[in-house]
Amino acid sequence: MRNQKVDKHNDKETLTRKLRAAALAVGLALGAGLAHAHGDVTPQAVDVSTLPKLGEDWREVNPYRDNTEAIRIGDSAYNQNCARCHGLGAVSGGIAPDLRKLDIAPETDEYFLQRIRNGVSRNGAVYMPPFEGMLSQEAMWAIKAWLETVREK
Numbered sequence: 001m002r003n004q005k006v007d008k009h010n011d012k013e014t015l016t017r018k019l020r021a022a023a024l025a026v027g028l029a030l031g032a033g034l035a036h037a038h039g040d041v042t043p044q045a046v047d048v049s050t051l052p053k054l055g056e057d058w059r060e061v062n063p064y065r066d067n068t069e070a071i072r073i074g075d076s077a078y079n080q081n082c083a084r085c086h087g088l089g090a091v092s093g094g095i096a097p098d099l100r101k102l103d104i105a106p107e108t109d110e111y112f113l114q115r116i117r118n119g120v121s122r123n124g125a126v127y128m129p130p131f132e133g134m135l136s137q138e139a140m141w142a143i144k145a146w147l148e149t150v151r152e153k
């Protein structure tokens with residue numbers, strides 16, 4: 001009786017794992033295919049040493065809005081980390097949302113950060129990987145500052 005239960009549980013886990021592996025494989029294949037057209041696949045470290053430090057606490061509003069240095073860094077950080085899905089120059093090819101459409105507003109800043117930090121997964125499939133731990137808060141806001149310069153309604 002006890003063993004049966006355990007087996008059932010294992011079956012379910014194996015299935016979930018298989019599905020997850022399949023989703024990952026598709027994601028990797030997609031990523032690899034796009035890499036040729038849209039830049040690097042592995043997340044790239046971003047040098048933010050020339051920007052004012054933001055500390056440990058997560059900001060709710062973009063501290064680098066209109067900061068020329070942040071915009072310069074954000075442009076390159078975007079191309080290295082986001083362009084392969086969201087398109088070069090943030091011109092979406094339809095794979096992922098067009099980030100030029102993001103509003104410049106406190107609610108959007110909060111939403112933006114939440115998305116980058118956590119990524120987007122549904123039913124075990126990763127639509128967008130989480131960037132927390134790979135990109136610093138400084139790099140995330142720099143990307144937002146750059147996106148604001150290419151904004152389109």
Ligand code: HEC
Nearest residue numbers: 081082085086095096097112115116120127128129131143
């Ligand atoms: C592997 C592909 C991939 C990468 C890399 C990626 N994204 Fe995404 N992103 C997506 C997808 C797909 C969605 C839509 C998810 C959904 O279905 O809700 C998304 C959604 C978003 C959203 C929400 C947009 C909206 O209109 O709701 C933001 C903001 C975002 N991404 C920012 C970024 C930034 C900034 C980077 C780089 C640091 C990045 N993403 C890297 C695939 C990616």
